Amino acid sequence: MRHLLGTDAMSREDAILILDTAAQMAATQEREVRKLPTLRGKTVVNLFFEDSTRTRISFEAAAKRLSADVINFAAKGSSLSKGESLKDTALTLQAMGADAVVVRHWASGAAHQLAHGGWLHGSVLNAGDGTHQHPTQALLDAFTMRRHLVGGGDRAAGGANGSGGATRSGGSGHGEAGDRGGEGPTGKGLDGLRVAIVGDVLHSRVAASNVPLLTTLGAKVTLVAPPTLLPVSLRERDGLDIHYTLDQALDAHDFDAIMMLRVQRERMTGGRSAFFPSPEEYSRLYGLDGERLRRLPDHAIVMHPGPMNRGLEISAEAADSPRSVIVEQVANGVAVRMAALYLLLAGEDQK
């Protein structure tokens, strides 16, 4: 792997390699000294054209735990006010000798352009580009699902009794791989799992990255959204399981995981361009509340990429329930990003 730009062209082998590597990384984070010397001397630049403290600190933590030097670069400029051009920024980073550039950008395709524009030679990790892709988010979601729902045959033992929170391996370690006392899901995909993705599929790079990755890993994906928030081409295509209300979807399937997408404020306050009538109506039709939570199978997990709009797409009861793995997703994000950086940079010298 040279770049990590998206999940749409990712092979099952590569996806599983990243997940397995992430599991190893997660295990190292159980040790007293968590820092690994692996990327000593490498420079990782976090290039953020769009604010995202969560994603940036996750990448920063990942790079630092691998002993890389980290430079944070908050670039000015937006779709409205043109700042320094992408090209000039890339040339600057190249001149500074960046081995990897983690890029978050408001424009779809910006990571692709950085990787293929001929401006810089380092690896590019897409940390979210416009409404296109956010591959490490999908990988951490898959990692979280695999850890809870795939493995040593204890699939039904999960959150049903509430012990150990949502981590079916129990114990106090928040489901770190080391707790499992075995390889568990190593080498496996998500075959046969049924996953619901609920919300603004049209504008969500999280959904756009999860649909192909989960499918590649063998899961079956159900999309739940108002028709206004689904791409028209998706509605026309056969074979995709789509529901226009959450209740219909819950009637139709026993989900192993349900992923609630964040509702962006501008989707409802867009005046004459709003995508749905009111937050209240959205919440009634698509919100995950206690009642809907109880209709999920006992082992099902509740996910959210964060930050949550409590009371809109997810109720406090659902967000804080033992089935919620939302906080664990954050921890897994660091492990997955360590794995991605490791695979892109540590293998480099052998080429």
Add this chain to the structure above:
Amino acid sequence: MTDQQPTALVIVGARPYGEEPQDIAILDGRIVPVEEAPEDATRLDADGLILLPGLVDLHTHLREPGREDAETIETGSRAAAVGGWTAVHAMANTTPVADTAGVVEQVWSRGKEVGLVDVYPVGAVTVGLKGERLSEMGAMADSRARVRLFSDDGICVYDPVIMRRALEYVKTYDGAVVQHAQDLRLTEGSQMHEGEISAELGLAGWPAVAEESIVARDVLLAGHVGSRLHVQHLSTAGSVEIIRWAKSRGIDVTAEATPHHLLLTDESARGYDPLFKVNPPLRTQADVDALREAVADGTIDIVATDHAPHAAEDKDCEWASASFGMLGLETALGIIQKVLVDSGALTWRDVARIMSEKPARIGRIDAEHGRPIAPGEPANLTLVDPDAAWTVTPDGLHSRAHNTPFGGIELPGRAVATFLRGAPTHLDPRFEGVLA
């Protein structure tokens, strides 16, 4: 500069309209019977070449005044001559906008000064292209530029009442409203054709219906008020159906397609290279097929380039930040040969119709351009070598800007000589020494 050229010339062995070879003599800017050519007339060996009436583009952006860093009337005229054009219509979206007699006269007279191609300014329909009130179309029509086509190109004349008034108003001058059909509300922030690929790429969709709904509205309006409408850059199969229907009802509508919409599809967006960002966007293969068929059967009347030069920094950036548009003057003829002539859909006589005669008629410049290749007619002519295959290189083009999406593509033929009133405005190196 062209006044110094020899005034007597015999083009030997060329095939007018791709038909039987016939020598053509030019004297003092006009075609004359061969026997009237003087003994010492220069003879140009054109064996195997095709002779067409000089090409007429109804849709060109020359960017002057205002964006001389992207194109000037001089560089654009040169690109046009090299592409085989003898007349171009310069769109009004300059800075300042061509919405007054002063601006259109400036463009017109600068075109005359350069002298490589006849530049016919298109006037804005509304003041500042703002869509709010009609520009002084009468003043532009009565100016030295004699404007007959009016367009807010780049922006749709969106308000139905203003569109109706414009259609009615231009009747006085036998003019036409030239519409950029795009529902503005349905395309806010749009980046590319709305379909599977836009969903995959995360680029906001520009739905086909946003074009088709305006085309439908406008043909109905044109029918209602009995005016002349020309629809620019048709891009969808649905628009073709509407135009076909309107013509069957006797509505006075004409339509154009661009070479890029006849060749490329939305697949081109996959690399996020803004060179492929254009408005209206590149559509699906089904749309491309429908457009080709419509050009072949005459539903679409003409091919026009929508030649749109942009400075490097307006294309060397994020897709969403990049400007819409691509170069077209020098590649149009080769693309039309490739997709329509070599495929057998059109003859060269058809090419003369769609790239010269009909556009000249729509622009009401048909006293000068798009004339028959016959004695007594102005010698506005284009010699085409249909076997001179070439590979497009952005730096090899004559526009000031380099934003062609066709770099690296091989085209089967090209214009090897262009004559404006008998004077060569473009000559292939092979003719060096014969004419210079």
